[in-house]
Amino acid sequence: MDTKLIEYLKEYLSKNDIDGLVINSTNEFLVEYNMLSLNSRYYVTDFTGSTGDVLFTNNKIYLFVDTRYHEQADNEVNHDYIEVVKFPLNKSYFEALTEYIPAYFKLGIISTKTSKRFYEKLSKNLQAKNSTIKLITTDPVIEYEAENLSRKQYNVFKVGEAITGVNADKKFEILKEYAGEKFNIIVTSLEDIAYLTNMRSYDFDYSSTFPAKAIITENEVNIYSDCKLGQIGSYYNLFPLKNFEFDLKKIEKDIIYIDEEKLTLQDYKLINQSNKIRESHLKLFKTIKNVNEINHLKKCFERADNALKVIYEMIDSDKIYSEYDYYEALIKAMKENGALSLSFKPIVAVGANTSIIHYTNPSKDKFLKDGDFLLVDYGGYYEGGLATDTTRTFIKGNPSDEQKKAYTAVLKAYLNAYYNKYNKKSSYFNIDKIARETIEKALPEEYVFAHSTGHGVGISVHENPPRVSSSDAGKTKILENTVFSIEPGVYKENWGGIRLENTVYASYEEDKIIMNTFSHFPFEIKLVDLSMMNDYEKYYYMKWQAAACVQ
Secondary structure, three states: OOHHHHHHHHHHHHHOOOOEEEEOOOOOOOOOOOOHHHOHHHHHHOOOOOOOOEEEEOOOEEEEEOHHHHHHHHHHOOOOOEEEEEOOOOOOHHHHHHHHOOOOOEEEEEHHHOEHHHHHHHHHHHHOOOOEEEEEOOOHHHHHOHHHOOOOOOOEEEOOHHHHOOOHHHHHHHHHHHHOOOOEEEEOOHHHHHHHHOEEEOOOOOOOOOOOEEEEEOOOEEEEOOOOOOOOOOOEEEEOOOHHHHHHHHOOOOEEEEOOOOOEHHHHOOOOOOOEEEEOOOHHHHHEOOHHHHHHHHHHHHHHHHHHHHHHHHHHOOOOOEHHHHHHHHHHHHHHOOOOEEOOOOEEEEHHHHHOOOOOOOOOOOEOOOOOEEEEEEOEEOOOOOEOOEEEEEEOOOOOHHHHHHHHHHHHHHHHHHHOOEEOOOEHHHHHHHHHHHHHHHOOOOOEOOOOOEEEOOOOOOEEEEEEOOOHHHOOEOOOOEEEEEOOEEEEOOOEEEEOEEEEEEEEEOOEEEEEEOOOOOOOHHHOOHHHOOHHHHHHHHHHHHHHHHO
């Protein structure tokens, strides 16, 4: 931790007449996986998790983390300076932050790193406390670290129709048919830009996107980027990124569609108030995959499955390997099997570390010994820039009865969630409910299922929508050809954790919805207690293992 940075920020509060400052983990494009070298929150706290923001005050630094990061945050931060605020699965960061802001508090937020939706919700809540918000247009942490930051170069390439199924011009024509005769769609989500253009880059960690924004009208798509993109399509025009602000300001007395979760407050304030603002549904277009995309993902996951076999080989070896050894071997195997980049930093955890849901710092000193769990959560990008995501929990040697019971409970949750009889009225919430109730019936409360049952998978490994969760966001109908994960898990601190994840797609068969898995990697036979399963679960388990053996 850089104590000089802490003192610099305290002086910053005083100079700007504010009591506290929100320090974000994201960047000006509101990405989920921001590189640590560009992550302001990381510089302040040393916390390496992908999400989790900070409330910085003169007296305390508050780091807000959800259930996936409770243990990891405790392990990584300096508690003399930082208080880890752990909020549960049923509470949002917004709610937790609001509780920590007292009455008559002057809060600074960085408008280039805050979404319009978040700002409006926060502003409304703070008004009730007679607290105020001061907008700040530049990030003081990035300014402080400026000498250490280097300009990123992006090599952007076009993905062919054999994978995308539809060229960029056709995507625009479909969008135009949906939007109507006259419109402006503001696009600042990098995943949406990548989808629209069929362009990708692997130069930003854990992403296949590139920096760009867009303004779409009924006649054309204007792309604003400093990357060399080349010819995209006949409807597409290219401009420097700096032109976006000027062109957005020019739109007057028109209809503008925006995504309030992805549009920064800074960009929103550029919009002339004479325009009619409506919510954009552009992100739904990339949610439903076409046949070419699904067939491409099948090939990607086949290669990902082949890479995971190296874990079995190492576990069965007489040699004792560390977490880091498994981590390095997995990444090497992924690249040997065609992965061009990683869709997130692999989670490779041994023993008690498996209870840390997003454990991302594999140790050279933590070795896998007999009776230890090994949890591996990994994903990659291949030629098409679509992510893979799979998790398996292994055991070295013979498991204990407790390990078998917990593993089998998670397996039962997966099998029931995957093979359940869904219909066209079913929602992603139903999938989560089945998995959660199965675990609750099988295990006592000390085993915590501390995350949602799944998430969308696409250009981003955490694509939204869909969300397979117990929240309101999960209460939308399961759509055909949506791709998402099913990943139940249980965790007990200082004991370990188990997670089993497969990425699937939904298909319609008359009124039924059928789940189709992309991964066919087998489950860990040694950890399965068949006596805990009913006849249907045994059948589903045998069916899965038999199909895995055929692959």
